[in-house]
Amino acid sequence: MHILYNFPVSQHARRVVALMEIAGLDYDLKHVAMDQGEYLSPDYLAINPNHQIPTLIDGEVKIHESNAILRYLCLKHDLKDWYPSDLALRALVEQWLDWGQCRLGPAVIDIVFNTVFAGDNGDAEAIKRGHEKMAELAPILSDGLEGRAFLCGETPTIADLAIASNVTHLAFANASPVEPNITAWLERMCAIKGFQTTLPQQAVA
Numbered sequence: 586m587h588i589l590y591n592f593p594v595s596q597h598a599r600r601v602v603a604l605m606e607i608a609g610l611d612y613d614l615k616h617v618a619m620d621q622g623e624y625l626s627p628d629y630l631a632i633n634p635n636h637q638i639p640t641l642i643d644g645e646v647k648i649h650e651s652n653a654i655l656r657y658l659c660l661k662h663d664l665k666d667w668y669p670s671d672l673a674l675r676a677l678v679e680q681w682l683d684w685g686q687c688r689l690g691p692a693v694i695d696i697v698f699n700t701v702f703a704g705d706n707g708d709a710e711a712i713k714r715g716h717e718k719m720a721e722l723a724p725i726l727s728d729g730l731e732g733r734a735f736l737c738g739e740t741p742t743i744a745d746l747a748i749a750s751n752v753t754h755l756a757f758a759n760a761s762p763v764e765p766n767i768t769a770w771l772e773r774m775c776a777i778k779g780f781q782t783t784l785p786q787q788a789v790a
C-alpha cells in the first residue's frame with residue numbers, strides 16, 4: 586500500500602495521484618490541511634522537513650519531490666510506457682521533468698500563489714515576473730509539442746503528467762496558455778481518466 590501525504594489542489598501531489606490512478610495502484614491519501622498550516626506542524630516536518638506536499642511512504646521507503654516519486658513508482662511497477670527505458674526517449678522525459686521543476690514550476694507559483702492563495706499578501710512583483718516568465722515558457726512548451734501528440738511522442742509519459750499538472754494549475758488565476766498546441770495537448774491529457782479525476786474545478790470549467 587502506498588501512502589501519499591496529499592493536498593487536493595497541490596499541482597505536485599496531483600501528478601502522483603494521477604499516475605497511481607492510471608496504473609491502478611493501491612494507495613491511501615493522508616490529507617494534510619495546508620490551508621490550516623498543517624504542513625508546518627512538527628508531525629509533518631518529521632515526515633518531510635521541507636514542509637512540502639507530497640510525500641510518499643511505501644513500507645520502508647519515504648520519498649519527497651513529486652518527480653522522484655513518479656520515477657520511483659514507474660520503476661517499481663514496471664510502467665515502461667510512462668517512463669520509457671529507451672535512452673533517447675528517457676532523456677527527453679528527464680528534460681521535461683527538470684524543465685517543469687526548474688523553469689515552469691516557479692513561474693506557475695509566482696502567478697497562482699500570489700494571485701489566488703496569498704490573498705491580500707499577494708506579491709504584485711512576483712505576479713508580474715511570473716507572467717513575464719510564462720510569456721517566454723509557453724512558446725517553448727508549444728514548440729516542444731509541435732508535430733506530436735504528447736511531449737515525448739505519440740503516447741503520454743510522466744513528463745506529461747508533471748507538466749500538465751503545472752499548466753492546469755494556472756486556471757486558478759485565469760492564466761491558462763492559449764497556444765493551440767498546448768490547448769490541444771491539454772484536451773488529450775484531460776481525456777486520460779486518471780489525470781482528469783485530479784483536476785481542480787477551475788481547470789475543468
Ligand SMILES: N[C@@H](CCC(=O)N[C@@H](CS)C(=O)NCC(=O)O)C(=O)O
Nearest residue numbers: 595596597636637638639650651652
Ligand atoms: N519540488 C517539490 C515542490 C513541492 C511543493 O512546492 N509543494 C507545495 C504545494 S503544491 C508546498 O507544499 N508548499 C509549501 C511550502 O513550500 O512550504 C515537489 O515537486 O514535490
